[in-house]
Amino acid sequence: MSDELLEDEINRYLWLIVSPILLVIGSVGNVMSIAVMSRSNMRTSQASVYLIALSLADLVVLYTGLIRYFIKEVSGVDIRTLSAAGCRLHITMVYMSLDISVWILVAFTGERILSVFMPYKVKNICTRVTSLVMIATIVIIMLILNGHFLFGLAPVTITFGDNTTSRDVCTFASSEYEQFIVNVWPWIDFCVFNLVPFLLLSIGNTCIAVRVVISRRRAKKVGEPGANQRTLGINGLSAANSSLTREARATPETSRSLHMPAPTETVASNSQQPIITQRGIFHCAESLCVPPICGTKNVSVHGDVTANGANRLGRSEATSRASFKMTDQDPPIRTSARNDRTSSMTAILLLLNFVFLATTTPVSIYFIVQDSWHKRITTDKEYALHRLTFTVVNLIQYFNNSINFILYCITGSRFRKELQAMLFRRNRVFPLEEAARRRPRALEREITGLHTRMTVASDSNPDAQPQNPPSGNHLTVPRTKRSDTQL
Incomplete structure (x- = not known):
């Protein structure tokens, strides 16, 4: 070659x-x-x-x-x-x-x-x-x-x-x-x-x-987004409600009742204080939101806010409903x-x-x-x-x-x-x-329907204790029809 x-x-x-x-x-x-x-x-x-x-x-x-x-x-x-x-x-x-x-x-x-x-x-x-x-x-x-x-x-x-x-x-x-x-x-x-x-x-x-x-x-x-939103479970909602409300009992319209533990006088020191807005509306803090919704839905509850930050439920009606203000943010898992x-x-x-x-x-x-x-x-x-x-x-x-x-x-x-x-x-x-x-919309409908159907009856005497207060963080959900859970 x-x-x-x-x-x-x-x-x-x-x-x-x-x-x-x-x-x-x-x-x-x-x-x-x-x-x-x-x-x-x-x-x-x-x-x-x-x-x-x-x-x-x-x-x-x-x-x-x-x-x-x-x-x-x-x-x-x-x-x-x-x-x-x-x-x-x-x-x-x-x-x-x-x-x-x-x-x-x-x-x-x-x-x-x-x-x-x-x-x-x-x-x-x-x-x-x-x-x-x-x-x-x-x-x-x-x-x-x-x-x-x-x-x-x-x-x-x-x-x-x-x-x-x-x-x-x-x-x-x-x-x-x-x-x-x-x-x-x-x-x-x-x-x-x-x-x-x-x-x-x-x-x-x-x-x-x-x-x-x-x-x-x-x-x-x-910092890492959603760091304060990782505590999962319904008990987190019950604990948050217990620090904000003094009393709650079942409404006569439902067959199952919503029970909450004895309240504390003030919000926990490590929790973010509620933001007071007009007309008695306050937005829940990150640590007090429902975990699947916190970071995705800003929850606002109509009620009266006392000077020390504790929430007393409004008594304008026999039954008051929690109203939720939704935003366009995605859930943490989806984001x-x-x-x-x-x-x-x-x-x-x-x-x-x-x-x-x-x-x-x-x-x-x-x-x-x-x-x-x-x-x-x-x-x-x-x-x-x-x-x-x-x-x-x-x-x-x-x-x-x-x-x-x-x-x-x-x-x-x-x-x-x-x-x-x-x-x-x-x-x-x-x-x-x-x-x-696969199930983001179904989960959101279920969660939103759950909370929009929760009703809390206020007693005529706000200082009275519930007749049978349950012990611990216990949440019993009102029974609703299937159609009621739809947005």
Whole structure:
């Protein structure tokens, strides 16, 4: 083997060794990504639509672009030259799938920007339907952009030397189209495939990173949200009521009664004092709220407030009802789950974008300079180096389409847990998150209905003690009909 052909040997072994490795990793990884993203716990997110489409586009890239070079090195057959339709369709699918893969990342980045900057509105703006429409729009635009290959290429037989050697190639159908492909198309492809996505992804990633850093700094200053809201159980409500009320007894309309322990004279020192507002309304402190509602619903109770902060129930009616003022904040479990999902998907996106920019820039630069480089080649060694460079930049590009599954596993904690659940057949990976996701409205209706139906009768003598005061923190809930618990 001569020194001039060393580059050709390296080039051949790269296609024979690296190509099948990337094909296996990419095939298994993208299929697993589709399977994981299609599970019920993951497909509720709009991001899963983009990631499934990205995996499908990567599979098309691998099985149209990369596999062609592998088959060509193994058997010497170029599938692009087998027929006129194959010549036109193959290169169109390669360019389309590469562009679709890139612009799905751009669309995904836009969705993440909205998710970070408008977390409470993104679900109304970005839905699964809008994601599907966006992907369909990308496919149509890329088909129009790369559709010229369907009309400008044709298989041609080239004869070498003394007319005894020939080879079929997929080349230009006219000289005008050749000038377009050589002089104009590389710049269009560079802008569509690399430059514009590079700018959009860089701006988007910067905005997301800055927003995440600011949010974390604010969280550190404020402290952990909901730290005083973690005491669960109905007993917490009874204890809070016992420190605020002096007496309570059952109303005659209900068959079950609401009993409370003997009150204390003042609110506990470690509890936040009630905030007195107009018309005798006070908002309960965080430590005195019902745990499932505290932090999500601001509860206000109509009543008279004494000078020392103790609450005496209003006696304008024989029966007074507790009224609750609702806000738009989410429950702590749901907020935590949403933050985890956002952080996980944001980390995946940032790493995907970084890898994309690092792996696609070399091949874009190569296609811009290849024509001028090719014109300056005068020796076989320079030709071999040119071919080796083409092989290296293409394998780097196909590397990007093969390792997304690995990137998901590295950065996505939810993806890893869901993958474990799928492989080991565990159905419930996130019990708290699942409970909050599947029954949040039912739980809120149940809790709200419970408290809106609680009635407390005031005695004509407020200083009298209940006839049979129960011991301990005991809460008996009024029995209501099923329809009464609906909002």
